[in-house]
Amino acid sequence: MEQVAIKQLFHNHEAYINKEIRVSGWVRTIRDSKSFAFIELNDGTFFKNLQIVIDDSLANFSEVVKLNISSAIIAEGKLVESPGAKQPFELKADKIIIEGAASSDYPLQKKRHSFEYLRTIAHLRPRTNTFSAVFRVRSLASFAIHKFFQERNFVYVHTPIVTSSDAEGAGEMFRVTTLDLDRIPRDADGNVDFTQDFFKHDANLTVSGQLQVETYAMAFRNVYTFGPTFRAENSNTPRHAAEFWMVEPEMAFADLEDIMNLSEEMIKYLIQYCLDHAPEEMEFFNKFIDKGLLARLDNVLNSDFKRITYTEVIDLLQKSGEKFQYPVEWGHDLQTEHERYLTEKVFKQPIFVTNYPKDIKAFYMRLNYDQKTVAAMDLLVPGVGEIVGGSQREERYDQLLARMKELNMPEEDYWWYLDTRKYGTNKHAGYGLGFERAIMYLTGMTNIRDVIPFPRTVGHIDF
RNA sequence: UCCUCGGUAGCUCAAUGGUAGAGCAUUCGGCUGUUAACCGAAGGGUUGCUGGUUCGAGUCCAGCCCGGGGAGCCA
Numbered sequence A: 001m002e003q004v005a006i007k008q009l010f011h012n013h014e015a016y017i018n019k020e021i022r023v024s025g026w027v028r029t030i031r032d033s034k035s036f037a038f039i040e041l042n043d044g045t046f047f048k049n050l051q052i053v054i055d056d057s058l059a060n061f062s063e064v065v066k067l068n069i070s071s072a073i074i075a076e077g078k079l080v081e082s083p084g085a086k087q088p089f090e091l092k093a094d095k096i097i098i099e100g101a102a103s104s105d106y107p108l109q110k111k112r113h114s115f116e117y118l119r120t121i122a123h124l125r126p127r128t129n130t131f132s133a134v135f136r137v138r139s140l141a142s143f144a145i146h147k148f149f150q151e152r153n154f155v156y157v158h159t160p161i162v163t164s165s166d167a168e169g170a171g172e173m174f175r176v177t178t179l180d181l182d183r184i185p186r187d188a189d190g191n192v193d194f195t196q197d198f199f200k201h202d203a204n205l206t207v208s209g210q211l212q213v214e215t216y217a218m219a220f221r222n223v224y225t226f227g228p229t230f231r232a233e234n235s236n237t238p239r240h241a242a243e244f245w246m247v248e249p250e251m252a253f254a255d256l257e258d259i260m261n262l263s264e265e266m267i268k269y270l271i272q273y274c275l276d277h278a279p280e281e282m283e284f285f286n287k288f289i290d291k292g293l294l295a296r297l298d299n300v301l302n303s304d305f306k307r308i309t310y311t312e313v314i315d316l317l318q319k320s321g322e323k324f325q326y327p328v329e330w331g332h333d334l335q336t337e338h339e340r341y342l343t344e345k346v347f348k349q350p351i352f353v354t355n356y357p358k359d360i361k362a363f364y365m366r367l368n369y370d371q372k373t374v375a376a377m378d379l380l381v382p383g384v385g386e387i388v389g390g391s392q393r394e395e396r397y398d399q400l401l402a403r404m405k406e407l408n409m410p411e412e413d414y415w416w417y418l419d420t421r422k423y424g425t426n427k428h429a430g431y432g433l434g435f436e437r438a439i440m441y442l443t444g445m446t447n448i449r450d451v452i453p454f455p456r457t458v459g460h461i462d463f
Numbered sequence B: 001u002c003c004u005c006g007g008u009a010g011c012u013c014a015a016u017g018g019u020a021g022a023g024c025a026u027u028c029g030g031c032u033g034u035u036a037a038c039c040g041a042a043g044g045g046u047u048g049c050u051g052g053u054u055c056g057a058g059u060c061c062a063g064c065c066c067g068g069g070g071a072g073c074c075a
Helices: A006-011 A115-119 A129-151 A210-220 A256-277 A279-289 A293-301 A310-318 A336-347 A397-406 A411-419 A435-443
Strands: A020-032 A036-042 A050-055 A072-081 A089-100 A203-205 A222-230 A243-252 A306-309 A351-357 A373-381 A385-392 A428-434
Touching (some): A020 A050, A129 A222, A129 A256, A129 A279, A129 A435, A210 A411, A256 A279, A256 A385, A256 A435, A279 A293, A385 A435, A397 A411, A428 A435
Antiparallel strands (some): A020 A072, A036 A050, A222 A243, A373 A385
């Protein structure tokens, strides 16, 4: 007898109709009467459940109808057309094998739970509709990222997770050490003696693979990283996590315009891929999580992202007549309220804001000819905020070194980075995409903790 | 870290300073095509913790703990 995945049934049930098949999975719900019952079975391969019909001719009928939700069973029988309106077919089972019954204290009920509660049972929440949909989309989106870049001949580079220095001042870092914290070795000056540590040097978890990946762009031309990133910031918001994934493409012989085009194309590709490969899940999000989701994604697919300079944004905000809590002034970074006003009130679509003042951006960004701004871009989207941040890099050796000295950065730590500007430098550019923020945007989920299987945030490292 | 809202049964939520409740889940019973099935019954509570005000506190006050949202920082 053929073991069939429920996904196969939904995609091609004609091939199985009136045939004997075997399925296996977890019970989502059982509706029973005196002499017959319906079981909704989910086998993990598909968002929808298979309805199984049983009657009391089944040897273990009375035992089966008493099973609790999430019990694991194997069912054998004939796939038949269903008289019920809500499903085209169902399994008329003549044998149910109980693999593992779920005990009666199983915490998930058939009605809805709050996301807050589900976070406390992160090991069980993938069995719910919402999280099943979220994490299938997350999987598809990861694959789509690779597919997008591989189709364009980008080389995937594994940049290090453990690093020796604060790569770009991107944030507070997690320290990596094997030193005995109860007996920390000190040098003559009383500082921690890292020569006795594992690497004979202080070490941290990466906050970005950008500097390393730039060196590979100088060899392979177009490259990308896609991996975990760590920030030890004490930020407690629905958009921040201590461990998250980032996609960082880098292109040689490319400028700001090129990476804006690339990231716009990438976002659209991601959306299209998920719509094509998880239509049931996307439908579910649209119906239960975010009513305007599909219309919004459709709008994104069919429009060009707006591009506007920082200076124009400041002008626009100042002339808007809108009351902002924080003053709008050239030289200050845009506040969340400003970004929201732009994306949600004015443009209602993703926008690139470009050419920020150099003093509010990172040292490696290319200085524009006005000497005041750098060739940077942020992609802002309604509801989520900044989803992509990128720039054309400062490829001029003297210019880069001068900027590093201005910021009192230890030149000797960056000798290898500076070398790229000595040996065949060229204009190049790249960006970072916050993968979880992209998932939030794709699904309509509003908390980053609900798009990471086991989220790590300040004070939380359960599971 | 700051601001703000909240914490009542396993879950989702009610309860004017005066006997702590419902739906779902659980257990038991009923029901011949259900669709978060339905009908009946039962069990289930130190109302986050500590202290205070009061004849009387789930409700008012203070401190603490935990959670949500907003801000900062960023992706």
